[in-house]
Amino acid sequence: MKTVWLIGIGPGDPDALTLAAVKAIGRMDVFFLLEKAGEGRDSLIRFREEILARHAGDRPYRIARADTPARDRAAADYAGAVEDWRRRRTDVLAGLIDEDMADGESAGVLVWGDPTLYDGTLQSLNELMATGDRPDLAVEVLPGITSVQALTARHRLPLNRVGESITITTGRQIEAVADDAGAVTNSVVMLDTRDAYARLASDPGLDIYWGADVGAPDEVLLSGPLPETAPRIAETLRERRARRGWVMDSYILRRRRPGPTGAG
Template sequence: MKQIYVIGIGAGDPEQLTLQAVRALGRADVFFLLDKGEDKSDLAHLREEILRRHASRSHRVVVATDPDRDRSVATGAYAPAVDAWRRRRGDLYQRLIAEELADGGCGAFLVWGDPALYDSTLAILEDVHARGAGDFDWTVIPGISSVATLAARHRTGLNQVGRPVHITTGRRLTDGGLPDGVDDVVVMLDAHQAFTALTGQGLHIYWGAYLGTPDEILLSGPLTDTLAAEIRTTRAEARARKGWIMDTYLLRRSPRGGPT
């Protein structure tokens, strides 16, 4: 049987790998890496650095082009568009495992952050396995997520005493607003900066981009029109400079309080 490791590699810092992740990297015969284009070549360099440091045994690296995905679709068409993209990725994973990994071999997918948080790899592997496409099993190695890194960089907890924390997307925040009864909301995948519609409501924002990398940017403070504009400008300039951006933020109804 073929063995697959799904390894969380943290938000970008090669030193964020866990000992379990390092051991898994040392067991893999083949690493499957997805090429996301020239604009994100620095992400590829970070993965190469991780492998250089921690893939201790002889191995191969197989690079495949990631299927295109339309991120501009309206909310009603979003789920079908994601499903179609996942099927194309599943076809790719199926081919990689079948053609590039020998029987009894060990392959690995490197996942930014944590594989269980807003990443498609686990669902896609489940789908490929359900197709009956090949005899393989997989093991998940958790990683340090961008959410954990955001909180650490801002030296704050994700929740206040005895209160829940809610994790959502920019699209959901735009459509539904802040959820009732939750004082702390982590927002991911927000290409349109939904927080700009929430200024003047007594919120505090902790924002971070390129977390865990040398290009990391942090901004925080009461969510006023001035700070919202500064974040938008900073984000636009960084995206123009690098060609891509990954950012996330925490909205807090009160800046007081701390972790339980």
């Protein structure tokens, strides 16, 4: 039996690992390190290596590296491009399992945040098991602290408001409803490479709670009415992208209503 462990390692703070994650890291025989090409790649890999140096202990382990396939972000068929990317990424994982694991071994995949929130690794492994070609493959999932939890904690903001639902969505989806006045009430926005918040910046009823690289030593937090705060966020993003090549950011868009901010 080969067992692949998806281990949530939080949004960027080495101290944000759960005790279960620390224990699991100390039991792994091999770690799969996958990262996409581009600026910032090396620092993301170094963070994972720092996690291993802290928590793997004295037990010998191996590291198997592979490149995550690039996705065509300009494709007219968005869903088709994502599906093609997932298939190619599944093939990469299959190669690591077949070539870099022996029977009876455990492999760890260190996943940013939580393996069940906007990460495709679990879906790829489920697809591999569903084919029946690897009856000796098992998968275990250890949840991690998400960027959503880190963001609300750093802003000292309850995620929920009384009598109201919460939407966790993407920048692409926010753009899709930007012209529908009042469509956004209480939304957590992730994976926004499109700066979609700017499409709503003329709405005087929205507040934004934004964070970049939350948990890292150089995290940035900005909050306030969206029309006033959006230009500050845009300038911060320009500076950090120019300096570092990448930014991990997320934010909450919340429509203002009577009562203490965020409390409902």
